[in-house]
Amino acid sequence: MSEPIPNPYDAGEPLPSEQGFRPPDEAYRAAMPDFGPEHDPLVNPEAQGFGGWSYRVGGVLRRSWRQLLVIFALTHLLPTVVFGVLLVAGVVAGTSFDLTSLSRSDMVDELIATLLATVLVYVVVVLLLQMLGYAAATHLATRQAAGLPVTVGEAMRYGLRRMLGLAAWHVLAYLLVAIGVIAVAACCVQIASLLGLIPMIIVAVYLTLVIALLGPAFLFERGGPLRRSGTLLHAAFWPTTGRLLLLGLTLIAGSVIEQMLGALGAAAVPPGDTALAVAVTGGTTLLGAVIEIPLTMVLFSGILITYAERRGAEDAVSTRRLVDELAAR
Template sequence: PGQGGGPAPYAGPWGPEDPLVNPPYAGLEGWLSRCAGAVRRSWRPLLPLMLLTQVVPAVAVSLLSLGMGPDATMLPADGSLPEDYLSDLVIYGVSVFLVALAFGVVQGIGWAGGTWVVARQAAGQPADLPGALRYGARRCLGLWGWMLVLGVLVGVGFCLCLLPGIYLAFALALAGPVYLFEGQNPVGRSFRMFHDRLGMVLGRVALVALAVFLGSVLGSVAESVGTVPFGTDPFTAPGTAVGAVAVILVSAVLVVPVYLVQLVGLVVTYAEQRAQEGPVNVTRLVAELG
């Protein structure tokens, strides 16, 4: 059910006590309560899952960027470019892009497995790290493919102008949960949910986006400031290399709460929008995950 054939048949009770689905009349307070409840229930399996699937790729990309990036401080004072500078810059950019693209599959395991954990534990069903990794591995390629499509759409929007990019990012925010629960048409369904209840979805996604933005800025600032003492090429000496790696690792770990907020906030928002369309409960949503 839910895998390419639409939502599963409705089954079981539905009401204000559902731990995941915010009923239509509960408002922002109900949404916040269910987000907090999901974090309390599921942080134990989610924490190592996010460390493995989000922090490890982020650290790897940061280390690659730090180790391969052309050294701008070595440019001649007259403003000319060294002979191989542009080619090195292109190789560096392509390498980072390809590595980040490959790690997108790993991140997809985390987002899919995390959604599985949040839904199953809300329904009172067992959900552990190995199970989350197995489920995530089964769904990650499809999710990764759709995330690439979304990235291209949002990127084109930002290239056209800032506002179209922001609009597309918000309108497509629920595409990941739509794909995992319904298995089809994530772009169209996300647009429909966004426009059918514009104020509600915009408000929920904006809160998630604000938390993600602030947390990401904190991690970026911590990494940038922390690596300054080690120079532009810290891997020339063992001591500076260890220090730089430690700073990057700690900075990436600081962002883990951001991943939890993003995952839980979007799953609960999706569940709330399903409730706006008709009766649905957490048991049905778990069945749709497959």
């Protein structure tokens, strides 16, 4: 296996001077020579295997970590902080709520409706903002890999144009996964039967793998991203599955860290101290969100490189072509 060498796109080649205006992309491409498929910054040749894949995942982070940090902080961290503040305010206001009023059925119905509406609004807002951040990060990382100029503002504007379609496809994918898991659970899971959980877990993991490349498939190719994601997965099932499962560990790590923080925070609060409990809950939620940002960056980079690797194996795609596909759609 040929070992990956330092990325020539990171070599600091001089770019055309903007001098108050930005030249067209062709000027930057002329200053950034094409070093061939073996050193493509995003598309990993099959001959380089896992070593080339992991090197390129790291390359995305080395080139773009500052801008990605800003994007994911705005679209992932900020909503969590705002929701945490609203939650704390709601809990504090609830301490003075007259529980005797709940004996009235209309008050109970109103409270349930308010809670459901709040949860729905939060889910919709968070999903849209996350799709905005994902599309923006894809635009930024792809252009930077090709040696082209890009700002966070330009990336966010691109994300705004793509977030609705991206969110709609993800909602459809999540619904299909949920239906599949529920169908298997209805057939296999019996009361007090742990073995019945195994088929449900297998189906859930498989369907999650099938939709894992949905995001880049939509942004780069647009047509039928759900089917396309499954096609790319099955074209090299075991290598792609191994990469995606490794990335999935980042999600598990984030969940474990959040649970640990929550448990430590709860243990530090004396019984009956509502104010301290609210403060600790808000603090642990914020800390957990901060810790999740670098994990999200790793997950994003891995998905992008995995998609580009499969496209390259299928049709000799290059980073420059991926940039053109983003611009054309």
